[in-house]
Amino acid sequence: MSVRLRQTRIGSFDAFVLDNSSLQLTVAPELGGKLTSLIRNESGREYLLQPADPERAYRARSFGDRFENYGPCGFDECLPTVAACLYPEGPFAASKLPDHGDVWCLPSGIEAVGEKIRLTTSLKSLPLRFAKEVQLRGNTVRLDYEATNLSQSSVKFLWSAHPLLALEPVGEIILPDEVKEVEVGWSKDEQLGKAGDRCGWPKATGCSGRTVELNRVAPSSAGTAHKLFMGSFSEGFCGMFLPSKNETIAFRFDPRMVPYLGLWICQGGWPEDRADKQFTVALEPCSGRPDSLVEAIRRNECVMLAANQTARWWMEIELMAVRSDPPGCET
Numbered sequence: 001m002s003v004r005l006r007q008t009r010i011g012s013f014d015a016f017v018l019d020n021s022s023l024q025l026t027v028a029p030e031l032g033g034k035l036t037s038l039i040r041n042e043s044g045r046e047y048l049l050q051p052a053d054p055e056r057a058y059r060a061r062s063f064g065d066r067f068e069n070y071g072p073c074g075f076d077e078c079l080p081t082v083a084a085c086l087y088p089e090g091p092f093a094a095s096k097l098p099d100h101g102d103v104w105c106l107p108s109g110i111e112a113v114g115e116k117i118r119l120t121t122s123l124k125s126l127p128l129r130f131a132k133e134v135q136l137r138g139n140t141v142r143l144d145y146e147a148t149n150l151s152q153s154s155v156k157f158l159w160s161a162h163p164l165l166a167l168e169p170v171g172e173i174i175l176p177d178e179v180k181e182v183e184v185g186w187s188k189d190e191q192l193g194k195a196g197d198r199c200g201w202p203k204a205t206g207c208s209g210r211t212v213e214l215n216r217v218a219p220s221s222a223g224t225a226h227k228l229f230m231g232s233f234s235e236g237f238c239g240m241f242l243p244s245k246n247e248t249i250a251f252r253f254d255p256r257m258v259p260y261l262g263l264w265i266c267q268g269g270w271p272e273d274r275a276d277k278q279f280t281v282a283l284e285p286c287s288g289r290p291d292s293l294v295e296a297i298r299r300n301e302c303v304m305l306a307a308n309q310t311a312r313w314w315m316e317i318e319l320m321a322v323r324s325d326p327p328g329c330e331t
Contacts, residue, residue, distance in 0.1 A: 003115040003136050010036055011058030016110070016117065020136040023319060027134060031058070033108040033119035035075035035134075035163070038141065040319040043245045047319065049073045049164040049280045061105035063124060064098040068271045072278065073164055076104040079147065080126050080157035082291035087126065089297070091153050097125045097293060100162070127151035128305075141317040149305035158288025158302045160262055161315060164280045165240060165249065171217040173263070173281060174239040174248075175201065175230070182214075185227035185262070185290045188269040192226055195290070201230075218267045220279040225269030229289045231260040231301070238263075238283045241322065250318045253285045257313035260289045260301070285315055 003020045015028040015036065026037040036058075038047045050073055051057035057071035067076075078101040087095040098105065108119040116135040123130065127150040135142045149155045182204075184197045191206050192199050199205070202215035218224065238261055239250035262284035268277040288302035296302040303311055 029110040067100035075163035078160040081293035160286035220268040222267040
């Protein structure tokens with residue numbers, strides 16, 4: 001199945017559309033290689049959250065600014081951290097690591113390699129070069145990643161995928177059957193507990209004593225928001241069932257390379273200081289946890305690269321129609 005590549009515009013930026021008849025994917029290199037749109041052509045469904053205000057979302061970034069100031073939408077890459085912090089050790093101690101990392105607010109170089117495109121970003125906060133190759137394979141997006149240490153000293157980082165999904169009420173988050181509980185990274189009003197607490201999956205008991213079905217999408221009026229983590233699983237899989245068109249999006253990865261998974265479940269509870277609240281879920285395979293690299297280093301749950309070393313990993317995103325019941329992790 002051949003892939004067609006054409007140029008388009010996103011706001012004032014150049015963007016590129018990959019289309020192989022099954023999928024249509026739009027990439028914006030000047031926005032850190034952001035994936036702005038992912039459509040399954042047969043149904044016409046847009047899987048990525050679209051901005052309420054495109055002018056705000058697709059404007060030039062200021063390095064070190066807050067991620068929420070740009071109308072979060074689409075699929076960004078977070079590296080070397082998710083939460084803003086100061087690098088804690090070695091020759092790079094006290095380097096400022098910005099909110100949601102460097103990549104989303106820096107331009108990426110782009111080149112076509114056959115039917116793939118390769119995007120490369122040089123970080124400002126740490127001596128790292130980040131690259132990803134994007135390819136369409138039937139109904140699957142294949143992403144191959146690299147992070148290279150350009151210095152003569154070791155560097156630690158975490159990477160997290162950040163795909164904000166377009167939701168509908170009564171959708172279902174699907175995790176491997178082995179996941180029975182999750183760690184709380186943050187929960188609005190501590191509804192599920194404080195950072196580091198654990199709660200059940202798919203059903204949890206909130207601090208109010210009420211049972212919460214975390215895997216079921218509630219309406220945006222629920223006013224909830226949670227960041228959850230899990231790790232030590234044998235199968236690198238997560239997904240979401242979307243009932244209106246009987247479709248599923250599935251993320252697959254190698255848990256030996258990407259040993260953690262973050263879940264951002266926002267049903268009208270964030271941003272806390274804005275009227276325009278998010279209604280989205282992000283399924284976030286990640287190489288470290290929690291969101292702060294400082295805390296991930298303390299827990300020894302991050303990646304360490306020796307001088308001039310390169311780390312490589314991959315992820316696949318599959319879009320499919322469901323012919324009967326919503327799939328489990330065996331799909």
